[in-house]
Amino acid sequence: MLLSEIAIFVPNSGFSFLDPPSIKSMTTHDVLEGDLLSLDCPATEGNPTDTMYGWKRSSDNEQWLTRTLTLRVHRTDDAVYTCTASNVMTPTGFEPVLGYANGTVHLNVQCKYNVCIYSIQGISISTSK
Numbered sequence: 001m002l003l004s005e006i007a008i009f010v011p012n013s014g015f016s017f018l019d020p021p022s023i024k025s026m027t028t029h030d031v032l033e034g035d036l037l038s039l040d041c042p043a044t045e046g047n048p049t050d051t052m053y054g055w056k057r058s059s060d061n062e063q064w065l066t067r068t069l070t071l072r073v074h075r076t077d078d079a080v081y082t083c084t085a086s087n088v089m090t091p092t093g094f095e096p097v098l099g100y101a102n103g104t105v106h107l108n109v110q111c112k113y114n115v116c117i118y119s120i121q122g123i124s125i126s127t128s129k
Contacts, residue, residue, distance in 0.1 A: 021043050031073050031110065038068055041085060050087060056084070058079050
């Protein structure tokens, strides 16, 4: 069961609220092939603040259990990535409830290229990689 907000009673202090984490929207992230990427999940912790983080790549379902995704970028890393932040909320007198939020970002890998010029008996040929 997922609840967006759960109220619990705390004696002599009124009400306290349990909240799941939230994630700010992300846009396409352009990165150059070969660069070191460090992409932070833009999450705001809920209540309780003990939050777990993870990333998942859509192209092959590879997962990382970290708040900050760090990659040496290759062409094959061009994909949609999903960040998940979650916490376990335990309302007084009830079973624990998982609170979570997801956000996605497209990693747009800009490929490096090499220009090679070959000369065969006076004929010039150019190629790009």
